[in-house]
Amino acid sequence: MTAYKDLSVEELQSLKKELEAQFAEIKAKNLKLDMSRGKPSKAQLDLSMGMMDVLSSEADLTCEEGVDCRNYGVLDGINEAKQLLSDMSEVPKENIVIFGNSSLNVMYDTISRSMTHGVMGSTPWCKLDKVKFLCPVPGYDRHFAITEHFGIEMINIPMTPEGPNMDMVEALVNNDETVKGIWCVPKYSNPQGYTYSDQTVRRFARLKPAAKDFRIYWDNAYTIHHLHDDNQDYLIEILMACKQEGNPDMVYKFCSTSKISFPGSGIAAIAASTANLADIRKQMTIQTIGHDKVNQLRHARYFKDIHGVVEHMRKHADILRPKFEAVIDVLNKELSGLEIGSWTQPRGGYFISFDSLEGCAKAIVAKAKEAGVIMTPAGATFPYGKDPKDSNIRIAPSFPTPEELSMAANIFVLSVKLVSIDKILGEK
């Protein structure tokens, strides 16, 4: 394939005509395809339907501690649920607290608590003139929305296939007392599907924060969300790494079963040091009498143990793998060598990240929409919705069928080609 930039104006114009004809043809089909959000598909949801039967009216809803799960009590989670989610988080059971249906909510509450009450005795952030967070980019829009909501200044940190640029992270965290946190999706990152390297995790653990109340917000959303059995990423466990480096309190780790059982009807957890959890419990005991123990029990009895979860994730992988392949096949086949974009080929998680030529992302997303394909809005993967290069596009292949994805991906690559040609022509 010849790179587009090496084609003549005439060649580009003729190619454009041809592609526009193809686009018009597809557009006439009035398709409606959605690659915008990391939603499991119906087939994936069906995998967990057995969960609806595991607690029948005949069941004894008493948990291991002897507590009737139907009644008040047990602030931080029943033993069975702690076992399951601590195994999933690869931390000891005493380092975990179980919450409600969403880890996003736990993260929000963590920031909110820091605003009003500080962190382990520090000055509440709402009393400070300036609070900053580091945001590896591209990243997860809902993380950035939380920090923006609380008026926290966000600083972009470029991502690499090894994780965030750690030179920048160290320089900022170790020298600027107003830097209070960093958002991380360390495994199969959103949207690139990168996993932080051993060296990156070690550099995180060895940070010497200027702010005592600096915390790493380690959103391990895709901890066991592999696409393959034999080709999986491994991430060093951050709590232990921090403990070994003398920084036991430096990290909050979040996880949930949202993409394991049912999104919105799962259970979430935070893993942290004893001192951090004591700080968290002080607020929790004011906020709630306890989370939904019946649902905790439902999860524990359905999956039985972490091995049960891992086996369950294999079934998710069998559904997701062909979808990732469908999209990546089209990208490889249609765009390789054209030098108008690059894309990731993740081994897990929920997303593929695409980088177009500079200044083209918004136009590509708009173009695809013309033909009925909804993408995540360009810019959404950056704080304040502003991608300085206007080049990153998140592709979410989980919800449509592989056939729909092939169609959607073909519309997407057509859009990429057309917008790129316009850009190159404009520069010639």
Added chain:
Amino acid sequence: MTAYKDLSVEELQSLKKELEAQFAEIKAKNLKLDMSRGKPSKAQLDLSMGMMDVLSSEADLTCEEGVDCRNYGVLDGINEAKQLLSDMSEVPKENIVIFGNSSLNVMYDTISRSMTHGVMGSTPWCKLDKVKFLCPVPGYDRHFAITEHFGIEMINIPMTPEGPNMDMVEALVNNDETVKGIWCVPKYSNPQGYTYSDQTVRRFARLKPAAKDFRIYWDNAYTIHHLHDDNQDYLIEILMACKQEGNPDMVYKFCSTSKISFPGSGIAAIAASTANLADIRKQMTIQTIGHDKVNQLRHARYFKDIHGVVEHMRKHADILRPKFEAVIDVLNKELSGLEIGSWTQPRGGYFISFDSLEGCAKAIVAKAKEAGVIMTPAGATFPYGKDPKDSNIRIAPSFPTPEELSMAANIFVLSVKLVSIDKILGEK
């Protein structure tokens, strides 16, 4: 019966001896009885076990809007759940938002949001030098814990059988801009079981708050929690009352199914004006993708409609009524005429309130504990845990059996008598 204060020192001393012997006899039984918290009993929990079967693996978990409840989506509650809880709250469906498993959590979040973001555009409370809340006393300890946690100054407002002292409420709310809220349990109040009179609700609706961001925190926890079929309290609906008086935004109303289905595994809601809900949704959309819709659907399908809930509450009443009667019978029989205490005889809710002679409550609770009866700590019904008269004791009769309650109540009255005699003797 002769009032204790009219007995001679000799009579009191001889009576004390006799009562001490009775107390020693009961104490020797090593009983363990708990009248401390408003927990439903096992028999009450069993009433809702059918809920475990209503969504089987064969069920279609699509809600009325056509959304698959197993997946992400629907921020503020599925239609069926809104219908159910708006009927329960006696407000239009468009004035309700469904939350997670606990109304306490919703109240906490409401205060937390006001601290960090203000109320409908007002200055965030964390930026103000002083924020005050009015607290009708005796009241609910967990309300007071929230306001204390956020450093909000609490002002005691004496309760009457008609509701809070409205002269005080009006004087403070209408003249002091730092007064931002009042905690109310307006029906079958915690702990007295009083229901605010029509006149009280009207005076609430006609308040002219000095602070634009003043809100009434109307915790309608016991809205349909009657003990009788024919002898029920009626409470004027506050949202409409405020709207009629030109104060549509002045109230947040909270409710949940905690004491209808399963405490901790139910669903909660807030009812408020359109403008308030818009303000709340702005934050909600940052905090969560949505609450547990499967559990919302479970509740809606199990109860079918508000009539189903009302019929279900009759079964709760049949279990609770004999328990209230068991306690009140003992109080009436053992303490009437002695002038060493007074107690309420509620027609609904979860509590009986007892007022001892001044300065005796702590001693009575301690005495009862000696014989194995756990009461709510004296003082808990007041802000900062400080009952200025040390006289109020909350009795929670829901959890033990009627037989256990008779025993516990007998120990309680013995404790009241012994402590009162000591007080009277000390004054003679």
